[in-house]
Amino acid sequence: MADEALSAGAVARRLGVAVTTLRTWHQRYGLGPSQHVPGHHRRYTAADLARLEIMRRLTAEGITPAEAARWARQTPAPGLAGEVSTDALVEVRPLGVRDGGGQTIPVGRAGPAARGLARAAMRLDSVAIGETIARALAADGVVATWDGLLRPVLVGIGERHAATGGLVEVEHVVSRCVSEAFATVTRAGPATGPARILLSCADEEQHTLPLEALAAALAEANVAYRMLGARVPAAALVEAVNRTGPAAVVVWSHLQATADPAQLTVLLASPRRPLLVLAAGPGWRADSLPAGVVRPVDLAEAVALALAVRDSLGQPAGH
Amino acid sequence: MADEALSAGAVARRLGVAVTTLRTWHQRYGLGPSQHVPGHHRRYTAADLARLEIMRRLTAEGITPAEAARWARQTPAPGLAGEVSTDALVEVRPLGVRDGGGQTIPVGRAGPAARGLARAAMRLDSVAIGETIARALAADGVVATWDGLLRPVLVGIGERHAATGGLVEVEHVVSRCVSEAFATVTRAGPATGPARILLSCADEEQHTLPLEALAAALAEANVAYRMLGARVPAAALVEAVNRTGPAAVVVWSHLQATADPAQLTVLLASPRRPLLVLAAGPGWRADSLPAGVVRPVDLAEAVALALAVRDSLGQPAGH
DNA sequence: ATAACGACGCAGGAATCGACGCAACTCGTA
DNA sequence: TACGAGTTGCGTCGATTCCTGCGTCGTTAT
Structure with missing residues (x-):
């Protein structure tokens, strides 16, 4: 058992925080090396590191740093199995504990x-x-x-x-x-039936995440779809539509620069014109969209529309 | 070539350091003749010399002596896919014709x-x-x-x-x-230990698939890593390196247009300079790469190098 | 006799220390 | 809606600690 005396810099690197933050955690929350002479360098042992790991995990769960530090401090030093049930902690939020700021990302009241x-x-x-x-x-x-x-x-x-x-x-x-x-x-949701929904980014559009969210939502609902991805030229989109004949097409545009309505118009003029053309994303201008194009406001609406298409056309044995 | 046991003075002259330094390295880092009775003269074998060569080169590249000694000490004496020599790797491949995919196989022979x-x-x-x-x-x-x-x-x-x-x-x-x-x-492979490998695309580079392959291969081998993804500006890459202090950085460039060697040079000049910088992808020109950058020819070599870093630096022992 | 040994110490530089302050985020309140 | 109070992460600065290569000294191996 060698004493892995880690320096402050090494620990900071491991945790992904700045060295000064480590010092702050020590003096604000008492979360530092168990043996530390003031003025000397901090040497973190394995136990100290374990405490900090708990701190890291709890704060990553969304728990206030002050509260997380309280839990980390009270963990028994020996034993790596310092499992703390986090689920209970999220619910119980003591009064008077505020969320602070610092170098972080603003999330508002998102929880x-x-x-x-x-x-x-x-x-x-x-x-x-x-x-x-x-x-x-x-x-x-x-x-x-x-x-x-x-x-x-x-x-x-x-x-x-x-x-x-x-x-x-x-x-x-x-x-x-x-x-x-x-x-x-x-991958978890195996698609049932033919893919009648086509997801695609607009030409030159690189943001795929919202489309991936839609795809995941569809997969969650066991709806088959086809995802083309980013930077799909109008010609390629039309080609895909003609080849697969989808019932609905979702075209995502994040930026106005990529929201050329022409690529929607071409879709509507295609030989195998889809029943539904969705222009999704903040890039599209409502007034410049060709008639017949629907513009969902959020993910839920897009999913609902897609489900409607599936329900209306899902069963080939119609009337 | 029999292993002539070199004396301390001969080794010191060959390495360009003082004799006392050799003694210091021995007693401080355990980096000396494998067989040495206290009080007697040190006799360096070829393997001992190889270890010292690594030590000298790494320290010459600006790596902390303690860390360099850790590398040198844990290097397997008989070349077990281990030769860390960055210079050798660069020189061995004077013209890396292709490595990301230049070969023209029309899927015919691929099975x-x-x-x-x-x-x-x-x-x-x-x-x-x-x-x-x-x-x-x-x-x-x-x-x-x-x-x-x-x-x-x-x-x-x-x-x-x-x-x-x-x-x-x-x-x-x-x-x-x-x-x-x-x-x-x-997602299936839970990473063990801190992530000491950073994966990133070059600036403006959009092709991520090869990097994702590398990430998956590392995950398959249970090696922790950090993936930055596509279009990483040089400043952002340096920022990530400084914040997380990785042991190895892999920068992928698919096109020559995105393979600006400057972004590698900046990496090497970073305060937390990584031990290993890999320039992967067909975009890089072998002759324009700064010294100290390794250029893997294929995925297998990249994985092997990453594994070497993991194995050599698994335990951050104290002094 | 010469070179190496172990111990000790020193100077330069990197890393860290402690203190202070700043900016930014949330939340309760006016 | 705007604003102040409470939190929090981190940058900065002068001082201090720590690391590291190497010189010196008396002794010992070759």
């Missing part, structure tokens, strides 16, 4: 889970990010998770990025984790 | 599975595509599936696309299915 996700994101802790998302997906489903957890955090990152220009790495890590989480949902 | 995958792709049948990939992954693992199945098909589609201009939808559907398959692999 503790979103705050925890934001914190894990700032630390680039992809494991915690993935676990949080998976838990939310299992508990609340795709639509609720998207609206209540993922979108607030993603929007927060986007705003901060637009304002300061930074946070690019954070955005990428979160996006990737969200993609992976949606992918597991997608 | 029946590839043919079936190509057919399902043309049909935009994402279910069949996903099943084929999942089956191959389960049977052959990530690396073999990538080299033997996915890369041939993707390359074939790419060539056809370049020639005819069509097949965009096919490419997108296949890419998405591959991503999802890799994501399930990624």
Whole structure:
């Protein structure tokens, strides 16, 4: 048993926080090396690190740092199995405990889970990010998770990025984790019946996440679909429509620059014109859309429309 | 070539350090002649010298002596796929003709599975595509599936696309299915230990699939990593490196346009300089890479290098 | 006789310390 | 809706601690 005396920098790197934060946690919450002479360097033992790991896990769950520190401090030093039931903690929120700010992502009143996700994101802790998302997906489903957890955090990152220009790495890590989480949902739900719904990004549009959310929501509802992905030229979209003859087509555009209504018009003029053409995303201008195009306001509406198409045309043995 | 036991002075002269330093390295880091009785003269064998060579080169590259000693000490004496020598790797491959996928195999020799995958792709049948990939992954693992199945098909589609201009939808559907398959692999393997490997695309680079393959291969081997994803500006990459202090960084570039060596140079000049910087992908020009950058030729080599980093630095022992 | 040994110490530089402050986020209240 | 109070993460600054390569000294192996 060698004494793994980790330095402050090493611990900070491992946790994904700044060295100064480690010092702050020590003096504010008493969460530091058990043996530390003031003025000397901090040397974290395995037990100290375990405490900090608990701190990291609890804050990633959305628990107030002060509260998390209280739990981390009271854990028995020996033994790695310091499992703390987090579910109970989320519910019980003592009065007078506020959520603070600091270097974080604004999530508004999106709940503790979103705050925890934001914190894990700032630390680039992809494991915690993935676990949080998976838990939310299992508990609340795709639509609720998207609206209540993922979108607030993603929007927060986007705003901060637009304002300061930074946070690019954070955005990428979160996006990737969200993609992976949606992918597991997608893979888990085996599609039944033919895919009559086609999902596609607009030409040059690179943002896929909302479309992936829709895909996951459809998979959750056992609705078959086809996902084309990002940067689909109008010709390729028409080609796909002609080849597969979908009942509904969803075209996502995040930016106005990618929202050329012509690619929708071409769709409507296609030989195998789909019953429903959805222009989704904030890029589209309502007044410039060709007639016959529906514009859902949120994920729930898009899912509902897609389900309607499935229900009306799902059974080939009609009347 | 018999192993002439070198004296301390000879070794010191060869390495360019003082004799006392050799003694210091021995008693501080345990980096000395494997057989040495206290009080007697040190006699360095070839293996001992090799260890010291590693020590010298790593410290010359700006790596903390303690960390460099850890590398040198745990290097297997008989070259077990281990030779850490970055310079050697760069020089051994004077012209890396292709490595991300230059070979023109029209899916013909790649086996029946590839043919079936190509057919399902043309049909935009994402279910069949996903099943084929999942089956191959389960049977052959990530690396073999990538080299033997996915890369041939993707390359074939790419060539056809370049020639005819069509097949965009096919490419997108296949890419998405591959991503999802890799994501399930990624999610299935719980990472153990801190993530010391950082995966990132070059600036403006949009192709993520090869990086996702690497991530899946690492997850398959239970190696923790961090994936940044596509279009990572150099500043964001440096930011992530400084925040998480990884041991190895893999930067993927598919196109020459995105392979600016400056973003690697910045990495090497970073305060928390990683031990290993891998320039992966066909975009990089071997002759324009800064010294100290390793250029893996294929997925297997990249995985092997990453594993070496994990194995060599698993335990951050104290002094 | 020469080179190496072990112990000790030293100077330069990197990392960290403690204190302070700032900016940003939430939430209750006017 | 706007604003102040409470939190929180982290940057900055001068001082201090720690690491590291190497020189010196008396002794010992070759």
